[in-house]
Amino acid sequence: HLPTVAIVGRPNVGKSTLFNRLVGKKLALVDDRPGVTRDRREGDARLFDLEFRIVDTAGFEDEDPQSLPGRMRAQTEAAVADADVALFMVDSRAGIVPLDAEIGRWLRAGNTPVILAANKAEGRAGNDGVLEALELGFGDPVELSAEHGEGMVELFEALMPYI
């Protein structure tokens, strides 16, 4: 069976946009409103010659904002636990917010390897957020633009060891 990549992150960072780009079909709903990915979506993805299963998660959306466990839908927890690697996505334009740090702590407590991706990094707009992302403690983020298809070679290089 194909290796699995789970995309994880707070609402609106661009998880579904990347999912759609890698799957090549509009299987995931992209919307400006946070929380529109209502359940776990999976598809067969291709990035250059890498083929893998990809999961678009939404476990940090839509529940009690006061409690991380409240937001941690069982499906997201299971998707990350079952994945060969988690792609932890942050928004390099918005910068790092407390929920990103919480998700980072949660990922660190698990056993799934993590690749940090700083999305919305087209042009130079994302530079401050990219620096802030270093504080999450997952090393240099892969700088991406899911919407414009930038950073795909760097993403390929980061994923390759796990596929």
Ligand code: GDP
């Ligand atoms: P999700 O909630 O993490 O699944 O985020 P979505 O994929 O639904 O995207 C949320 C919003 O961010 C949408 O308006 C997207 O068009 C936008 N977006 C996604 N990727 C990028 C990107 O690379 N650059 C910019 N500027 N916007 C993006």
Ligand code: MG
């Ligand atoms: Mg989504």
